[in-house]
Amino acid sequence: MVKDLYDTLLETYGPQGWWPLSHRIGEPGFTSEGYHPGVFPVLREEDRFHIVTGAVLTQNTAWKNVRKALTALEDAKIRRAEDLAVLPLDNLSQLIRPSGYYNQKAKKLQGVMGFFLRGGHLKTGIPPERPRLLNVWGIGPETVDSILLYAFDVPVFVVDAYTFRLWERFFGSSCNKDYHALQESITRELPRDARVYQEFHALIV
């Protein structure tokens, strides 16, 4: 059943090619919506920084507004964890203002960048351990899994509000709104493949 939904979505909407890397728009293979079909770029430090930042900024927020904030950071040449970590909090919150919740999100970003700075994950591309990342203030299950899946290609499926809604309506159950229960029931029926999880989540959104 789950695989049928994936196939139908892919057939109907075509490959989405997430994560959208707005700082690389204009390079061959990149659009504002995602990668071109079949393109899976080797991620660099700046790409991982951008994905982590976007994952936090998009919490309960439309991507259109997130993109404004990401562009402002890019224009201010904030491209690495160390750039963001040393920025005064007010300065940061004003830069990301269009994405909403800017005071909270500025704190969350500095916290998570501090974590990555200490562990060096954005530079090396070696993924952090899930429980440790989940322990960072402001980083809940969905944001953790978005980071692991899209910035580090770790095969964890991202469950979001749309997933709960869709499963409720199609299958009559979304595991009592239990994140890990629904995640388990979905991945159980799919190949354990980061590319599949990336595409499926993007299609659901």
Next chain:
DNA sequence: GCCCAGGAGCATA
């Protein structure tokens, strides 16, 4: 004007 977006933390019972 009104509604809500690719959540998470916290307070209270």
Next chain:
DNA sequence: TATGCTCATGGG
């Protein structure tokens, strides 16, 4: 465990 509140801008 479960509900309810808070955070906030901008586009449809």
